[in-house]
Amino acid sequence: xxxxxxxTFHAGRAQAASILSIQFxxxxxxxxxxxxxxxxxxxxxxxxxxxxTQLDAPENITFVSxxxxxxxxxxxQWRTFIASDPTKAQYVNASSFxxxxxxxxxxxxxxxxxxxxxxxxxxxxxxxxxxxxxxxxDISPKEFYEQxxxxxxxVMLVGCSEKWKARKRWASFETLIPRFDxxxxxxxxxxxxxxxxxxxxxxxxxxxxxxxxxxxxxxxxPTGQFLEKDYAVPYPFQGxxxxxxxxDFPDGDYGSLRWFCVGRGGTGTDPHMDPYAxxxxxxxxxxHKWWIIYPTSVIDEEVLTCNPACSVEDPTEQDWYASVGIRxxxxxxxxGERPYHVLQRPGxxxxxxxxxxxSVYNVDDTIGVTANYGSRANFESVWGTIVxxxxxxxxxxxxxxxxxxxxxxxxxxxxxxxxxxxxxDVWEDYDDYDHSLEDEDEDEWEDDDDYDYSLEDEDEDE
Numbered sequence: 447x448x449x450x451x452x453x454t455f456h457a458g459r460a461q462a463a464s465i466l467s468i469q470f471x472x473x474x475x476x477x478x479x480x481x482x483x484x485x486x487x488x489x490x491x492x493x494x495x496x497x498x499t500q501l502d503a504p505e506n507i508t509f510v511s512x513x514x515x516x517x518x519x520x521x522x523q524w525r526t527f528i529a530s531d532p533t534k535a536q537y538v539n540a541s542s543f544x545x546x547x548x549x550x551x552x553x554x555x556x557x558x559x560x561x562x563x564x565x566x567x568x569x570x571x572x573x574x575x576x577x578x579x580x581x582x583x584d585i586s587p588k589e590f591y592e593q594x595x596x597x598x599x600x601v602m603l604v605g606c607s608e609k610w611k612a613r614k615r616w617a618s619f620e621t622l623i624p625r626f627d628x629x630x631x632x633x634x635x636x637x638x639x640x641x642x643x644x645x646x647x648x649x650x651x652x653x654x655x656x657x658x659x660x661x662x663x664x665x666x667x668p669t670g671q672f673l674e675k676d677y678a679v680p681y682p683f684q685g686x687x688x689x690x691x692x693x694d695f696p697d698g699d700y701g702s703l704r705w706f707c708v709g710r711g712g713t714g715t716d717p718h719m720d721p722y723a724x725x726x727x728x729x730x731x732x733x734h735k736w737w738i739i740y741p742t743s744v745i746d747e748e749v750l751t752c753n754p755a756c757s758v759e760d761p762t763e764q765d766w767y768a769s770v771g772i773r774x775x776x777x778x779x780x781x782g783e784r785p786y787h788v789l790q791r792p793g794x795x796x797x798x799x800x801x802x803x804x805s806v807y808n809v810d811d812t813i814g815v816t817a818n819y820g821s822r823a824n825f826e827s828v829w830g831t832i833v834x835x836x837x838x839x840x841x842x843x844x845x846x847x848x849x850x851x852x853x854x855x856x857x858x859x860x861x862x863x864x865x866x867x868x869x870x871d872v873w874e875d876y877d878d879y880d881h882s883l884e885d886e887d888e889d890e891w892e893d894d895d896d897y898d899y900s901l902e903d904e905d906e907d908e
Contacts (some may be wrong), residue, residue, distance in 0.1 A: 452530055453478060455555060455778065456543065459491040459524035462515035465508060473503045474527075474778060481529060486511040488534040491526040494773055501567060501787055502575045502775040512537040521756045522557035525776075556777050558749065559756035560765040564772050566712075569809055572736050572789040575775065578602050583680055583795065590682035595725065595823040598799040600739060602788070606680035606795040607729055613793075615676050616731040616813045619653045622708070626669060632706075633663040635713070638762070652710070660808075661708040665815075666701035673706060677815050680795050683727055687819035688828055691848045696722050696835050703818040709733075714763045714807035717750040720800060722835065723827035724818035729795040733812030737788035737796065738771050740803040743780035747803045767807050800824050825853065826860050833862040841865045 466487055469477070481487040488511055492504035516526070516539070528538060583606035585593075594601050607613055616622060628647030635641050636652055636659050652659040664670060689695055689703065696703075703724065711733070717740070720726050728735075744750070750770060752761040757769075774785040789809075790796055798804055799821070820828040832841050845857055857863060 451782075452482060453527040454530055456516070456518075456526045456528060457520075457522055457524070457555065458516055458518040459526055460489065460508075460510055460513045460515065461517045462513075463489075463510040464512040466511050468506055468508050470506050471497050471500050471503050472507050473500075474776065474784070476503075477507050477509075478527070481509060481527075484509070487529065488537045489513055489526055489528040491524060492776075494523055494525055494776055496564065496772055496776060498564075499571075500575065501571055501772065502784075504776055514539050514542070516542040522559055557756055558751055558753045558766075558770045560752035560761035560769050561756060561758060562765055562768045564768055566764065566768055566807075566809070567736075567772060569734050569789060572787050572809070575787050576789045577786050578788045578796075580604050580794075583608075583682065585682050587682050587684055587686060591686065591823065594797060595686070595799065595821050598742075598801060598823065600788075600799065600802065601797050602790070603680060603682065603727075603795040603797065604793065607677065607731060607793055610677045610731075612673075612676040612731050612815070618732060619708075619811060619813075622813060623650050623653065626672075630669045632661050632669070634659055634661040634708075656710075658710050658713060659708075660710065660713040661706060663706050664701040665704040665706055670706060673815075677729070679817070680727060680729065682797075683817075683819065686821060688822060688844070688848065689722075689724075689820035689832075692832070692836065692840050692843060695832070695840055705816050707812070707814045707816055709808040709812050711808050711810040711812075712764055714767060715805050716763070716766070717747040717803050717805045719745075719747060719803050720798070720818055722818070723800050723820065723824055723831045725797070725799045725821040725824065726816060726818045727795055727797050728790070728806075728814060728816035730790050730792055730812060730814040732792055732814070734792075734809040735790040735812055735814075736767070736771075736807040736809050737790060738774045738785055738805045738807075739788060739798065740774070740785045741779045741781075741783035742801045743783060744785075744803045750803065750805075763807070767805075771805060771807065800827065822853075825856055826862075829857050829860055830862045833865045833868050838865070 466484065469480070472480070477490050481490055487509050490507050490509045492507045495505050497503045497505050513528070519525070578600060580602045581604070583603040585603075593599075614621065615625065626646045628645060628650065630646045631643045632646060632649060633641055634644045634649055636644055636648060637657055641660075641662065649659055649661065651657075665673060700722070703722075707728075717738075740750075752766055752770070758765055775787060776784075778784050788796070801824075820831070822828075829844075832844055845854060849857060862868070
């Protein structure tokens with residue numbers, strides 16, 4: 447059976463092969479093009495270590511005209527791409543390949559080996575392979591929605607923070623330290639310990655003593671609200687949050703989904719997809735962040751976490767970035783897509799739609815603010831989250847008092863209609879909901895089952 451792809455992937459390398467050439471600083475795309483253009487190139491293989499000068503290229507790539515013996519690589523140290531061209535198949539000894547149909551391997555054929563393959567790359571190396579488009583923050587919300595949110599396309603906005611007071615107030619750790627009383631509490635890690643409430647004074651000690659810490663705390667508590675005067679929601683995102691119309695959603699722990707982020711260089715996140723079907727924007731005021739954004743075909747972040755079978759004992763965040771992270775662009779997923787590296791600079795705001803697994807590393811000391819929000823472009827997932835996670839009051843507030851006619855139609859056409867079918871799972875906290883935010887007639891809600899939804903299709907003015 448001939449593959450529909452130009453090349454098939456195999457974990458391992460040829461041990462007995464006729465070598466055509468060895469190339470350096472060649473990307474996988476360039477290697478494929480070269481091999482397809484050479485009539486006698488049947489395959490190429492490479493070590494899963496990025497070039498010292500180019501993150502999106504392996505150290506070297508060996509091109510061969512025949513394969514006699516193939517050695518599988520159980521620890522994902524070598525990878526081979528064999529041409530699917532049937533005229534070249536006669537030069538490959540197929541009996542040396544062991545084929546096993548394993549759905550888990552097909553979904554994620556790469557092992558997450560946290561084995562410190564390379565030092566953390568410098569800012570210049572990340573910047574050199576950063577493909578993310580940069581646009582002005584002056585773009586209107588309508589244009590941004592149509593050009594980026596609706597197509598679900600990550601992008602970097604420039605200039606969103608130009609008029610923020612945070613440009614001076616968050617300019618460094620030194621300017622930030624006197625802003626708060628030492629007794630105030632922030633959710634943070636200290637010296638590799640868990641994320642929990644910490645005194646500002648203890649965090650300041652870590653700043654001054656050059657110890658590891660990372661603040662990731664909601665802006666909803668009184669001290670956090672003090673920072674609201676320092677920044678504003680970037681213009682392209684204003685008015686675009688469907689969750690913003692709901693009180694106490696998704697819950698008290700997540701609050702309004704706005705976060706203050708301060709981190710020592712060398713800290714970072716695990717690979718993750720943002721919760722509650724949210725899109726996100728992240729504005730950086732100080733320092734540099736290294737983003738690794740995976741294709742949307744990667745839907746399970748667990749397959750990217752350190753695999754104990756091939757990782758150092760008790761791997762740290764740095765171990766992940768120095769091995770799995772740094773190798774990311776050497777891994778190919780569905781439709782030939784590969785993860786890409788992005789460098790976020792001070793004054794830049796990155797937009798990441800829901801559906802992208804990503805990880806973020808503080809290359810040096812950083813200060814920033816981020817927010818998650820429910821985008822209209824992700825309507826069905828956002829509506830489903832409101833139905834499944836929220837209360838009865840939440841979905842009724844959204845359906846009756848926020849959605850327009852077209853959105854109500856889409857809600858009824860979704861698999862989450864009628865929401866009452868989900869009530870056994872999601873309305874446990876209904877009695878605790880603050881009903882003061884609803885000014886509507888109680889009868890409208892009580893008679894919901896008798897409501898004639900065909901009226902929704904009439905003219906909006908009527």
